[in-house]
Amino acid sequence: MERHIRAFIIDDSVVAVEVLKRILESNHPVTVVGTAYDGPTAVGQVIELQPDLIFTDVEMPSMTGIEFCQQIRHQVKPNTKVVFYTAHEKYMIDALHLQAFDYLLKPPTPEDVAMLMMRYYENKLTEIPTMQTVAPQRRQSIIVINATGEHIVLQASEVAFFRFNTDRKQWEVICCDGNIYCLRSRSNSDTILDYSADFVQIHKSYIVNIEHVKMIQESQCFLKEPLQDIDELKVSRNYKRSLMDAFYAL
Known part of the structure; x- marks a missing residue:
């Protein structure tokens, strides 16, 4: 199921559109x-596409971003967010x-x-109804580990993350209790993700259990206790x- 945020960008500068598009989709x-x-061109497209997030320049030749917002206000979803995207701070009051x-x-x-996106995520979480139908619990797979000749059975919930050991050329599993086991030599990332x-x-060398992720900061992932110092x-x-899709789907 696709969980991507759907965005629309309006700007009379082709370069500005491409820069913002690249930042959004790359990160x-x-x-x-x-x-x-x-x-004027954007009005019809936005009404048809119903994006989640709209970035609009303010100063445009045929219609200002402010006029655009006034025109679409009652024709988009109530939770559609509009971001003013401009080089001029003087429009901040109009935006407010x-x-x-x-x-x-x-x-x-x-x-x-x-x-900006972090504020969007936080705002999105506050819009989730407090009373929801409880989804059926996913069946957790059993993982059979071969460590020094022993076969060990783990529940998925016991796993914090997997790490590829470059010296051994083998994946290993790090458990929430700190224990580390080697997976069978034929295991690969696809095998692990199927569990x-x-x-x-x-x-390429790490797979995490999203249920144990506490925070994502820039290009680093941090786990919940007792592995918060990793x-x-x-x-x-x-x-x-x-x-990010998996984290905000929790």
Whole structure:
């Protein structure tokens, strides 16, 4: 099931659109479903696509971003968020009056966008109803480990993360109690990911149990107690989107 945030960008600068699109899609679970270079063109596309997040420039030739927001206000989903995207701070008051979700100055840095997206995630979590139908509990797979000739059975919930041992050319499992076991030599990342939907690859050498992830900070993943001091779990750009998807689906 796709859980990407669907975004739409409006800016009369082709370069500005491409820069923001690249930052969003390279570093966040965002799919830019459409772009437009003027307000009138964007109106119809936005109404049809119903994106989750809209980035609009303010100063555009045929229609300002403020006029665009006024026109689509009652034609998009109630939880659609609009971000003013401009080089001029003077529009901040107008953005607040229009109840824009946030304000992003040009040219944006990856750090600026990361802070904005974190506020978006936090806001999204507050919109989840407090009373929800309890989903059926996923069946946790049993993992059979071969460690020094012994066969050990583990529940998926006991696993904190998997690490590829480059010296042995073998995957090993690190448990929440601190024990480390070697997987059978024929095990690979696909084998591990098939054990449980809770196992998410974050790097070519690491797979984490998403249920034990406490925090994702830039390119690093931190676990809950008692493994909160582990700092080796690096997040590769190739796997960051799937990790963020899994984390915000918890």
